Amino acid sequence: MKAIETHDLFKRFENVEAVKGINLEIEEGELFGLLGPNGAGKTTTISMLCTIVRPTSGSASIYGHDVKKEPGTVRGLIGIVFQDPSLDDNLTGRENLDFHGRLYKVPRSEIAGRIKDVLELVELSDKADVIVKKYSGGMKRRLEIARGLLHHPKVLFLDEPTLGLDPQTRRHIWEYIERLNKEKQITMILTTHYMDEADQLCDRIAIVDHGKIVAMDTPDNLKHDVGGDVVIMTVPNGGEQLKVKLEQLEFVKSTQLVDGALRLSVDKGETAIPIFMDVARQEGIAVPSISLHEPTLEDIFIKYTGREIRTQEAADGFANMHARGRR
Amino acid sequence: MPNGRMEFMGDVYSIWLREMIRYVRARSRVVTSLITPLLWLIIFGSGFSSSLSFGGPGGSTNYINFLAPGILGMTVLFTSIFSGMSVMFDKEFGFMKEILVAPVSRTSIVLGKALGGTTQASIQALMILALSTFIGVRISGTLGLGAALVLILVTIFFIGMGFVGLGISIASRLENIEGFQVVSNLLVLPIFFLSGAFFPVTSLPSWMKFLVNINPLAYGVDALRYAVTGLHTYALTLDLAVVFGFFVLMTVIGSILFRNVR
Numbered sequence: 001m002k003a004i005e006t007h008d009l010f011k012r013f014e015n016v017e018a019v020k021g022i023n024l025e026i027e028e029g030e031l032f033g034l035l036g037p038n039g040a041g042k043t044t045t046i047s048m049l050c051t052i053v054r055p056t057s058g059s060a061s062i063y064g065h066d067v068k069k070e071p072g073t074v075r076g077l078i079g080i081v082f083q084d085p086s087l088d089d090n091l092t093g094r095e096n097l098d099f100h101g102r103l104y105k106v107p108r109s110e111i112a113g114r115i116k117d118v119l120e121l122v123e124l125s126d127k128a129d130v131i132v133k134k135y136s137g138g139m140k141r142r143l144e145i146a147r148g149l150l151h152h153p154k155v156l157f158l159d160e161p162t163l164g165l166d167p168q169t170r171r172h173i174w175e176y177i178e179r180l181n182k183e184k185q186i187t188m189i190l191t192t193h194y195m196d197e198a199d200q201l202c203d204r205i206a207i208v209d210h211g212k213i214v215a216m217d218t219p220d221n222l223k224h225d226v227g228g229d230v231v232i233m234t235v236p237n238g239g240e241q242l243k244v245k246l247e248q249l250e251f252v253k254s255t256q257l258v259d260g261a262l263r264l265s266v267d268k269g270e271t272a273i274p275i276f277m278d279v280a281r282q283e284g285i286a287v288p289s290i291s292l293h294e295p296t297l298e299d300i301f302i303k304y305t306g307r308e309i310r311t312q313e314a315a316d317g318f319a320n321m322h323a324r325g326r327r
Numbered sequence: 328m329p330n331g332r333m334e335f336m337g338d339v340y341s342i343w344l345r346e347m348i349r350y351v352r353a354r355s356r357v358v359t360s361l362i363t364p365l366l367w368l369i370i371f372g373s374g375f376s377s378s379l380s381f382g383g384p385g386g387s388t389n390y391i392n393f394l395a396p397g398i399l400g401m402t403v404l405f406t407s408i409f410s411g412m413s414v415m416f417d418k419e420f421g422f423m424k425e426i427l428v429a430p431v432s433r434t435s436i437v438l439g440k441a442l443g444g445t446t447q448a449s450i451q452a453l454m455i456l457a458l459s460t461f462i463g464v465r466i467s468g469t470l471g472l473g474a475a476l477v478l479i480l481v482t483i484f485f486i487g488m489g490f491v492g493l494g495i496s497i498a499s500r501l502e503n504i505e506g507f508q509v510v511s512n513l514l515v516l517p518i519f520f521l522s523g524a525f526f527p528v529t530s531l532p533s534w535m536k537f538l539v540n541i542n543p544l545a546y547g548v549d550a551l552r553y554a555v556t557g558l559h560t561y562a563l564t565l566d567l568a569v570v571f572g573f574f575v576l577m578t579v580i581g582s583i584l585f586r587n588v589r
Contacts, residue, residue, distance in 0.1 A: 050428055052589070075430040086421040090349050102341035103429035105334065147425075 001064050003028045003155055003187040004049065008058035011044050018044040020211035021058065026189065026204075028154075031181045033202035034191040035297065037307075041211040042191035043083060046157050049189070050080050062155055076104065079153035081144045083160045083191075089133040093124055093143050096132060097150055104151035118146035122176055138169035145176060149186070156180070158190045162197060174200055195297040205297070207304055214304040219297060226254075226295040226303055229269030233262045233276065238285040245279050258302060265295065338431045342439025343446070346413065350447050357451070360406065364455050368398045369462055371525070388467065388556040395456070395464040396551035397524025399479070400486065400544055402455050403448045404519060407487045408511050410444030411494015414588070415507045418498075423588065437495060437582045444494070445487035452483050468557030478554040485570035486547035492577025499584040522548045528560055543573040 004026040011019040019041040026032045034042045047053035049060055051071040059066060065073045087096050094115060101111045119125045122142035132140065141161065148156055161177065162170040178201060181188050192198050198205050199219050206216040215222060235242055239257045246264060247255050251272060253265045266272040269292040280287045301307075350357065372391035417423040426436060456464075456479070466475050494511065501507050521535070522544040531539065539545045550566035553559040559566070 052424070052428055072430050075428055080428055082421065082424055084421045084424075086425045088345065088349075088422050088425075089420065090352055091345070095345075095348060099341060099345050100425070100429075102344075103338065103426070103431050105337075105430070 001028075002026060003030065004032075004060070004062055004189065006049070006058065006060040009045065009048060009055055009060050010057045011041075011048060011053060012056045018211055019048070022208075022211075022213055024206065024213075026187060028187055029181070029185045031177070031188045031190065031201055031203045033198040033205040034189065034208050035193070035195070035198045035205050035301070036191075036208035037193055040208045042208055043159055044211075045208070046080075046159050046189065046191055050078060050157055051075055076151075077154050079148035079151065079156045081141075081148045081156070081158045081161055083163060085140060085144075087132050087140055087143060087147075090131065092129050092131055093119070093135070094128040096143065097147055100147050100150050106151050114150055114152075118149050121149070121180070122146045138165050138172070141165060141169070141173060142176070145173070149180065149184075153186065155187045155189065158188060160191055160193070162192075162194065170197070177201055195301065199297050207301060209305045215300065222297065222300045223295045226265050226299050228267040228295075229265070229272075230293055230295050230299050231264045231266060231269050231272055231276065232291050232293075233264070233280070233287050234260065234289045235262050235280075235285060235287055236260055238283065242280060242283060242285050242287075245283060246276060249275065249279075254303070256302060256306070258307065263299070263302065265299070335432065335435050338435035339439040339442065342426075342431075342436055343443045346410070346440060346443025347446065349413075350443070360451065361454060361458070363405075364398045364402045365458060367401070368394060368455070368459055368464075372462065372464075388558060391462065392464055392467065392556050393527075393552070393558070394525065395459050396555045397522065397548050398459070399452045399455060399483070399551050399555075400522055400524055400548040401519050402452045403483050403487050403547070404490055404515060404522075404544055406448035406451045407444045407490035408494040408515055410440075410447055411491050411496075411498050412504070412507055412511070413440060413444070414495050414498035414585070415501065415504050418588065419504055427588070433586050434582050437492075437578065437585050440495060441488050441491040441578060441581065444491035445484055448487040448491075449480065449483050452479075464555070466555050468554060470554060470557070475554040479551060481567070482547050482550040482554070482570060485567075485574040486544060489543060489570065489573040489577045492574070492581035495581040496577065496584045499581070499588050518542055518544050521545065523552075523560065524548055543569055546570055546573075 002025050004024060006022055006024045009019060009022040022045055034045060036042055044053060048055045049062065049067060051067050051074050054068065059068070061067065062074045062077050065077065067074050088099070091099065097115045097118065098111065101114065106114060116125070119128055122145055124139060124142055124146065127135065127139065132143065135143065145161070158177065162173050165173065174197065177188065177190070180186055190201060202219060204216065204218050205222060206213045208214070239260060239262055243255050243257050243262055246252055246262070251266055256263045264272070264276070273290060273292060277287065277290070368391070372394045375390040414423070417426065466472055468475055470478065497510050498507055501510065521538045521542050523539060528536065528539045528545065546561060546566040546569040549559050549561050550563060550570065553563055553566070
C-alpha cells in the first residue's frame with residue numbers, strides 16, 4: 001500500500017483555483033518534497049492531505065484511508081508541523097507536549113517516556129519546563145517537530161519547516177529531519193521554497209507551480225535533465241539577439257533569458273565559455289559577467305516555470321498588496 | 328462507560344485542563360479582575376446603603392446586600408464572555424490549528440472550553456462573595472447557608488456556561504480580536520445594566536421591563552438574590568428553568584458555530 005495517494009486533487013476557494021489536479025504516489029519511508037514559490041498551492045495540497053481543507057474534487061488517501069470519508073482515522077495517522085507557529089506560548093514545552101499526547105490518546109503510562117524521548121531528539125530536554133514564550137524561534141520550531149512525532153505518526157507533514165530561521169538553525173533542523181526519516185522510517189512530506197533544502201533532504205521532489213505539478217523525480221534525475229553545466233551570462237542589452245546566435249551552436253542544449261541573464265545548459269562549461277565570449281564580441285554585445293555552475297534545483301525550477309523562484313515571490317507579494325488595496 | 332464516551336470525556340478534560348493551567352498562570356490578571364467588581368460593591372453599595380433599603384416578597388434588606396448578588400452576576404458575565412475570547416486568541420496565535428487537526432470532536436472542544444471558562448467564573452465569583460463578607464454582606468435569606476451556597480453554585484454554573492457559549496459563538500464568527508471586543512462590549516453592558524443588578528425590576532417602565540424579561544442574566548441575578556437575601560422578582564423555578572434553558576441553547580449554538588472555525 002502507498003503511504004499517500006492522490007487522484008486529480010482539486011481545490012477552489014471562491015474564485016481562486018489553488019490546486020488544479022494533483023496526482024501523487026508516495027511510498028512508505030519516503031522523504032518527499034513539494035517545491036514551489038509562495039502561492040503555488042503547496043500548503044493547500046498539504047492541508048487537504050491533513051483533513052484541514054476539504055478537496056473540491058478528486059481524492060486523497062493516507063495508508064488507504066480516504067481524507068474525506070475517514071478524517072478521524074487519518075488524523076490519528078499523521079503528524080503536522082505547520083508553517084505558522086502553533087504552540088501555546090503560556091505553557092511550558094512539556095505541557096505543550098502533554099496536551100498533545102492527551103488529544104492524540106497516547107497511553108498515560110507511556111507519555112512521560114515519550115516526552116523525554118522526543119525532547120532528547122530535538123535537544124530541548126533542559127528547556128522542558130521553561131515557558132514557551134521564552135524560547136527562541138529555532139527552539140519553538142524544534143518543539144513543534146518533537147510534538148509532531150509524539151504520537152508516533154506514520155506520516156509527518158512539514159510545511160516550510162525552516163522558514164525564517166537562521167542558516168545554522170536550518171542546518172540543525174535538516175539533520176533532525178534526515179535522522180528521523182532514516183531511523184524511524186517515518187514517511188515525510190515537506191513543502192519548501194528553498195531550493196537547497198529540497199535538494200539536501202528529499203528522495204523525490206515535485207515542482208509545483210500555479211496549482212499543478214510541472215515536474216517530479218529525484219533531485220539527481222531532475223538535475224540530469226538540465227544537463228552537464230549551466231552557464232549564466234549577464235547581458236544588460238541585446239540579450240535576445242545573443243540568445244538567437246548562441247542557440248545555433250550545436251553543443252548548446254537549451255537557452256533561457258530571465259531578467260537580463262542568459263542561461264545556457266551545455267555539456268562542458270569550461271570549453272563553452274570562450275566560444276560564447278567570442279560570439280558576444282563579434283555581435284558587439286557587452287557581457288559584464290559570466291559564471292559557470294553545476295545545475296541546481298533553481299535551474300530546474302527556471303526550466304519548468306520560466307522564472308526564478310524569488311522574482312515570482314516578489315511579484316506575488318505585489319499582486320497581493322494590490323488586490324488588498326482595491327478591496 | 329462505552330469507549331467512545333470515555334474518550335469524549337477525556338478530550339473535554341484535556342481542553343479544560345489547558346484552560347485552567349493558563350488561568351492559574353495568569354495570577355496577576357485574576358487579581359486585577361477582582362478589583363472592578365469589588366469597587367462597584369464597595370463604592371455603590373456603601374454609598375447607597377446609608378439612604379436606601381429594599382423590600383419585597385421575602386423580606387427587606389439594605390442596599391449592599393441587595394447589590395452583592397448583582398455583582399456576582401456581573402463577575403460571572405464578564406469572566407465567562409471574555410473566556411469565550413480564548414477561542415479568538417487561539418485562532419490569532421495559531422494554537423487552534425493544533426486543536427482542530429487532533430482526533431478530537433468539535434463538541435468536546437466547545438464543552439471543555441465552556442467548562443474551563445465557567446470554572447474560572449465560579450472561582451472569581453466565590454472570591455468576590457468571600458471578600459464581600461468583609462464589607463458587611465451577609466447570606467441572610469430564608470434558605471439555610473448550605474442550601475443558599477448550593478443555589479449560588481448551580482446558578483453561577485448555568486449562567487457561566489451560557490455566557491461562555493455566547494462568547495464562543497461570537498468568537499467563532501469573527502476574524503479578529505478587535506472585532507470581538509467591540510461586539511462583546513456592545514452586548515455586555517446592556518446585559519449587565521438590564522439584569523436588575525442595581526435596582527429592583529418590579530416597577531420599571533414597560534419597555535425596560537420587557538428588555539429585563541428577555542435578559543437571561545436577570546433570572547440568574549434573581550436566583551442569586553434569592554439565595555443571598557431571600558428577595559426575588561420571579562419564581563425560583565422560573566429562574567432555574569430560564570438559566571438552564573439558556574445554558575443548553577448557548578452550548579448548542581456555540582457547538583454549531585464552532586464547527587465552521589478554521
